[in-house]
Amino acid sequence: MDALRRNGSLSRVEIARLSGLTPQAIRNIVDDLLQTNLIRETGRRKGFRGQPQINIEINPDGGYSLGFHAEAGILHHVAANLGGQIVYEGKSLPIPRSKADMLETIAEIDAKSQHELKGLMRLGVGAVFSRPASSKWFIHEQSPEEFAAQSQALAGYFDEEIVFENDANAAALAESMFGLVRAGGNFVYIFVGEGVGGGIVDAGEPVRGVRGNAGEFGHILIDPNGEKCHCGNNGCLHGYLSIGGLRRKYKDVSLEPSSVPDEWINSAASALGRALVSLENILDPERVIVGGTAPEWLLAEIVSRLARQDFPSVRSELAEQRLEISKLGSRSALLGAAALSLLNVTNPSLAKLTKQSFSLDDIVATPRVNANVKSS
Numbered sequence: 001m002d003a004l005r006r007n008g009s010l011s012r013v014e015i016a017r018l019s020g021l022t023p024q025a026i027r028n029i030v031d032d033l034l035q036t037n038l039i040r041e042t043g044r045r046k047g048f049r050g051q052p053q054i055n056i057e058i059n060p061d062g063g064y065s066l067g068f069h070a071e072a073g074i075l076h077h078v079a080a081n082l083g084g085q086i087v088y089e090g091k092s093l094p095i096p097r098s099k100a101d102m103l104e105t106i107a108e109i110d111a112k113s114q115h116e117l118k119g120l121m122r123l124g125v126g127a128v129f130s131r132p133a134s135s136k137w138f139i140h141e142q143s144p145e146e147f148a149a150q151s152q153a154l155a156g157y158f159d160e161e162i163v164f165e166n167d168a169n170a171a172a173l174a175e176s177m178f179g180l181v182r183a184g185g186n187f188v189y190i191f192v193g194e195g196v197g198g199g200i201v202d203a204g205e206p207v208r209g210v211r212g213n214a215g216e217f218g219h220i221l222i223d224p225n226g227e228k229c230h231c232g233n234n235g236c237l238h239g240y241l242s243i244g245g246l247r248r249k250y251k252d253v254s255l256e257p258s259s260v261p262d263e264w265i266n267s268a269a270s271a272l273g274r275a276l277v278s279l280e281n282i283l284d285p286e287r288v289i290v291g292g293t294a295p296e297w298l299l300a301e302i303v304s305r306l307a308r309q310d311f312p313s314v315r316s317e318l319a320e321q322r323l324e325i326s327k328l329g330s331r332s333a334l335l336g337a338a339a340l341s342l343l344n345v346t347n348p349s350l351a352k353l354t355k356q357s358f359s360l361d362d363i364v365a366t367p368r369v370n371a372n373v374k375s376s
């Protein structure tokens, strides 16, 4: 499935060569997958020698995945088919506070989406939150108990496997399924939304860290004398670049071009420039993509101002543009939520990773006490 996703269509002989399995094993596996409708035959093609080969490709209608994104008190949901096309987008709803109300909302969404997608098999469910896993950091005014009740409702409702992820990692995965990056790419993704996060993708695989929080770029230190951050440090990137930070500083701001102060955009660009130096020097990525739920005009404005400043790094002397803006728009994390379980089906090592590293317990667990705090 991974070979097909990367290459479009292949013959059985080619799949055998790419996977390292025997032609007989591949014939059996292909027969099984044809039975389940996950792949389909696309007709004959002349081989280099001998018999013409029958090509195989992923069947877009072989199934779909349902993705949820909870942000700023609103639950968004979307369904994508195996071909990576959005096949259903439901109405966004306020997130209920109690587990019982949450279960009711999910049941409504389930009934409506199943009705709209009649005949398609659901392969999995992905849920994306705007916070790190196993952490006491809450960006919004939401209690840990509420958050636990909501995620337990989601995890308990569906028969299918549900994959949890934070918004920035999900948006990065969406980029490799729907966006700028080819399958197997190497890039760093900076997510700008209510908070600032990120994802590191190496050879198509997310780099996750022990608790799944690798790429928490929002807490790169920009100014030790800066404002206190919810993480406990001062002057984190989050405070300069996030929409939450903008709202805290200018109470009545809207996200229209005429409303966001010039001064804020300049300081956001300068903070991002400093953070970029660290990211490029540490990770030496092929590409750096910036996206998230912040409006595209704002990201473009910040990136254009950053280009006029001088923040050298190991990567800054390349002739190419240092930062690219995602084309997925503000739905990137939501698309990522749907991509999660599709990638789970089509990418063997990602499936292994998601199974190993992210459980409901990880999401709602009480965080470990920071060693420094403990000793004091």
Ligand SMILES: [Zn+2]
Residues within 6 Å of the ligand: 218, 219, 229, 230, 231, 232, 233, 236, 238
């Ligand atoms: Zn911080």
